Amino acid sequence: MRSLGRMLGFVLAAILGWRRSAQRHAEELEGIPPGGRDVDPRRRHVPADPRAELLVALLLLLTGACGVAVVVLLIVEVANGTQWLGLAFGLGFGALAAALIVAGKRVVPQELAVEERPKFTDPEAVNETVEMVREGGEGISRRGLLAGAAGVAAVGIGGALIAPAASLGPNVANRIDDTPWRRGTRVVDARGRAILAADVVQGTFVTGYAEGASVRDVGSPIVLVRLDPSVLRLPAGRPLAEWAPQGLLAYSKICTHAACAISLYRYPSFRATQPRPALVCPCHYSTFDPARGAKVIFGPAGRSLPQLPLAIDAATGELRANGGFSGSIGPAWLDVDRGGQ
Amino acid sequence: MTRAVPLALAIVCGALAIWDLAGKPPSAPAQAPPSAGGRVAVNGLVDSGRTLFQQTCSSCHGLDGRGRQGRGPSLIGAGAQAADFYLSTGRMPLADPSDAPVRTKPQFTHAQIRALTAYVATLGGPPIPRVDAAAGSIALGQESFAEHCAGCHQILGRGGIVVGGIAPPLQQATSTQVAEAVRIGPYLMPRFTRAQIGQHELNSLARYVGFTKSPDDLGGWSIGNIGPIPEGMVGWFLGLASLLVVAVLIGERVRR
Numbered sequence: 001m002r003s004l005g006r007m008l009g010f011v012l013a014a015i016l017g018w019r020r021s022a023q024r025h026a027e028e029l030e031g032i033p034p035g036g037r038d039v040d041p042r043r044r045h046v047p048a049d050p051r052a053e054l055l056v057a058l059l060l061l062l063t064g065a066c067g068v069a070v071v072v073l074l075i076v077e078v079a080n081g082t083q084w085l086g087l088a089f090g091l092g093f094g095a096l097a098a099a100l101i102v103a104g105k106r107v108v109p110q111e112l113a114v115e116e117r118p119k120f121t122d123p124e125a126v127n128e129t130v131e132m133v134r135e136g137g138e139g140i141s142r143r144g145l146l147a148g149a150a151g152v153a154a155v156g157i158g159g160a161l162i163a164p165a166a167s168l169g170p171n172v173a174n175r176i177d178d179t180p181w182r183r184g185t186r187v188v189d190a191r192g193r194a195i196l197a198a199d200v201v202q203g204t205f206v207t208g209y210a211e212g213a214s215v216r217d218v219g220s221p222i223v224l225v226r227l228d229p230s231v232l233r234l235p236a237g238r239p240l241a242e243w244a245p246q247g248l249l250a251y252s253k254i255c256t257h258a259a260c261a262i263s264l265y266r267y268p269s270f271r272a273t274q275p276r277p278a279l280v281c282p283c284h285y286s287t288f289d290p291a292r293g294a295k296v297i298f299g300p301a302g303r304s305l306p307q308l309p310l311a312i313d314a315a316t317g318e319l320r321a322n323g324g325f326s327g328s329i330g331p332a333w334l335d336v337d338r339g340g341q
Numbered sequence: 342m343t344r345a346v347p348l349a350l351a352i353v354c355g356a357l358a359i360w361d362l363a364g365k366p367p368s369a370p371a372q373a374p375p376s377a378g379g380r381v382a383v384n385g386l387v388d389s390g391r392t393l394f395q396q397t398c399s400s401c402h403g404l405d406g407r408g409r410q411g412r413g414p415s416l417i418g419a420g421a422q423a424a425d426f427y428l429s430t431g432r433m434p435l436a437d438p439s440d441a442p443v444r445t446k447p448q449f450t451h452a453q454i455r456a457l458t459a460y461v462a463t464l465g466g467p468p469i470p471r472v473d474a475a476a477g478s479i480a481l482g483q484e485s486f487a488e489h490c491a492g493c494h495q496i497l498g499r500g501g502i503v504v505g506g507i508a509p510p511l512q513q514a515t516s517t518q519v520a521e522a523v524r525i526g527p528y529l530m531p532r533f534t535r536a537q538i539g540q541h542e543l544n545s546l547a548r549y550v551g552f553t554k555s556p557d558d559l560g561g562w563s564i565g566n567i568g569p570i571p572e573g574m575v576g577w578f579l580g581l582a583s584l585l586v587v588a589v590l591i592g593e594r595v596r597r
Contacts (some may be wrong), residue, residue: 101591199534199536199537201532201534203526203531203532204526204531204533204537205531206537217474263492264492264493264503264508265531266503266504266505266529266531267526267529267530267531267532268528269414269525269526269527269528269529270413270414270531271414271440272410272411272414273411273412273438274441274528274529275504275505275506275529278504278505280504282492282493282502285502285504287504287505298504299504311511
């Protein structure tokens with residue numbers, strides 16, 4: 001905290017000192033004696049400054065390039081894409097801000113804008129006004145360049161702002177109901193090795209995937225737990241032999257509230273004095289009871305986790321799906337199939 | 342002084358404020374006693390352990406360690422690893438059987454813990470797991486911790502909640518206690534089998550948990566190492582202040 005205080009003090013001193021020196025500097029430039037009379041920025045004369053205009057144009061072009069980079073990064077997957085996106089956005093807006101600052105200080109003519117217009121019917125007065133308005137921009141020598149650069153910046157930033165909208169409404173097609181699980185699909189771990197029934201002992205919590213499916217497919221990941229078959233109270237229509245052989249249970253790992261991964265498993269070491277087993281989502285603590293078909297017992301989720309029926313391969317002991325999920329996977333949305341509640 | 346210098350200074354300060362969000366955490370004293378390896382089978386030790394057990398543990402776990410209905414679980418098959426873990430972290434004995442066991446100062450001496458552990462080991466169950474943090478890989482440890490532990494314990498092991506329970510901070514845990522907790526799944530924690538977390542991964546986890554006691558904090562301040570909310574507040578207050586400074590610097594006030 002002391003270093004923080006020192007830093008703030010340093011910054012404050014720097015500002016105060018600099019403002020004073022900057023003011024003196026400006027007054028000297030304009031031939032105003034120290035402690036000068038009039039530093040109204042609207043009265044300051046800023047002559048056309050080609051170098052400043054070039055700088056503004058370059059900054060605007062950089063803005064546009066960064067905007068284009070954002071769009072490209074959103075489309076093309078690269079390593080550390082998020083960091084590059086942040087860099088492109090930050091650099092783009094930084095360049096835009098710098099362009100506006102330089103333009104405001106060094107390019108745009110500053111003048112006092114109080115005009116008296118008694119009446120506009122007088123053609124001479126109209127001409128005068130038109131002339132005056134036209135002259136307003138005369139301090140800028142390379143209008144075309146600046147306008148072009150501003151256009152590039154606008155297109156780039158506009159594209160960068162619009163492109164993420166594509167992420168808002170993904171075409172999920174049928175992935176929510178058409179998951180990679182079929183009767184007989186092998187359950188594998190993240191490295192593609194088959195998960196054996198014996199790997200899932202009581203008190204452990206194993207994540208499985210559908211063999212052959214991309215690990216990025218939201219329909220693929222499941223959580224596997226084993227409970228004592230005598231405590232299971234699955235919903236009607238889910239016979240234990242087909243849905244929970246040996247007390248093995250599989251549920252979609254995607255929370256039905258906001259699609260986070262169910263990655264917490266609460267398992268009591270002594271049932272008599274401790275809370276019952278539960279699958280918990282770390283994002284908003286939606287809590288599901290695996291013994292009762294992953295019914296919601298706490299938290300914001302609106303419906304149960306879809307259950308995947310399981311079968312154990314008699315020869316190898318490998319786990320296989322015994323059909324598709326009991327309901328739609330993923331978060332609640334309008335018209336969601338509320339079956340499996 | 343030209344105009345550019347202080348402006349650059351202000352921007353640098355602003356950047357620092359946003360960037361500089363980590364630091365030296367309070368160095369947690371590793372107070373838990375190191376538990377020696379699993380070979381404690383001297384008869385005298387078991388006898389004194391049994392006596393101590395019947396005096397201090399039997400009201401819940403029963404005189405013969407078979408547990409009592411609604412009060413405490415059977416310890417048959419719990420093994421030395423569970424006894425050593427619960428006793429050396431002070432989680433047992435509990436004042437009331439319905440309390441959640443939390444880490445406290447151990448209530449027995451090292452010798453008493455060794456005796457009790459030796460006795461519980463005679464009831465059957467796994468020995469104290471062997472773990473060698475120095476042989477582990479800190480990168481693998483972090484990867485494994487992120488996958489298996491961070492959901493409850495938070496990525497730097499500062500603890501958190503699971504519905505109905507509290508996941509403790511891990512800075513006081515010894516490597517052996519980490520290994521024991523992984524294999525036992527104490528209280529509401531799930532347990533992890535050798536198929537899920539092998540010996541090398543266990544070593545690596547222990548090494549990573551040791552690392553979290555004093556993480557690198559490359560940014561400077563630790564801000565408690567508890568995540569984005571305090572870090573965000575610091576970022577907002579310092580970052581926003583810096584932005585205001587920049588706004589003051591680049592703007593001019595009209596004098597009347």
